[in-house]
Amino acid sequence: MRLGSRLRGVFPRGWCRSARWWITRIRDPALSIGTAVATVVFVGEIMRAVRHRDEPRTLAHLSSTFEGYVAGLLVNSTGLVVLVAMAIEDRLPVVLTALLAGWCLxxxxxxxxxxxxxxxxxxxQPAAWDExxxxxxxxxxxxRPPETIEEYRAQQLQE
Known part of the structure; x- marks a missing residue:
């Protein structure tokens, strides 16, 4: 795929005036950050993922991104380690330490x-995920309409 095709995929004609483009570009990172900090908010989404664990299409369309869940795993694990270190040094009250540790866990x-x-x-199911x-x-x-062979094929697979 040429650079021009990739740039058109990311920045379509009229992108700077497109509210849909701006909302999508702001929503995805915001959901990832929200997921990393407060994964508990997405409990319904997680229950749906567990119920449909054998359906890749359902898992691929989680409302918050998978990267947000991975970041949440890393951020909260690190937060737990920091809380333990601070509790050892007696820098936080016990109640606050317990609440923050519970949140991180x-x-x-x-x-x-x-x-x-x-x-x-x-x-x-690697074949389904590859598709x-x-x-x-x-x-x-x-x-925008498809312009390359890959885009036509992807559009057919999408339907």
């Missing part, structure tokens, strides 16, 4: 659950 458990469910699905990854990478975005 809950977020870590939820993030780990999503990570395991998606990893298990990717290992057991979904191809569609995500090559499908025309923001309502």
């Amino acid at each position: 809950l977020n870590t458990a939820i993030s780990a659950t999503v990570f395991v469910v998606v990893a298990r699905s990717r290992i057991r 979904l990854d191809f569609v995500e990478q090559h499908a025309p975005k923001y309502g």
Whole structure:
């Protein structure tokens, strides 16, 4: 794929005036950050992921991104280590330490659950995930028509 095609995929004609483009570009990182900090908010989404653990299409369309769950796992694990270090040095009150540790443990458990469910699905059904990854990478975005062979194929697979 040429550089021009890639740039058109990311920055379609009229992108600077497109509210849809701006909302999408702001929403995705915001959801990732929100997921990393407060994974507990997405409990319904996680329950849906566990219920549909054998359906890659459902897992691929989680409302918050998978990267957010991985970041949540890393951030909350690190937060737990920092809390333990601070508790050893007696820098925080016991009640605050217990509350923050509970928050970090809950977020870590939820993030780990999503990570395991998606990893298990990717290992057991690689062909379905390859197709979904191809569609995500090559499908025309923001309502523009397909221009390359890959985009036509991705659009057919999407339907």
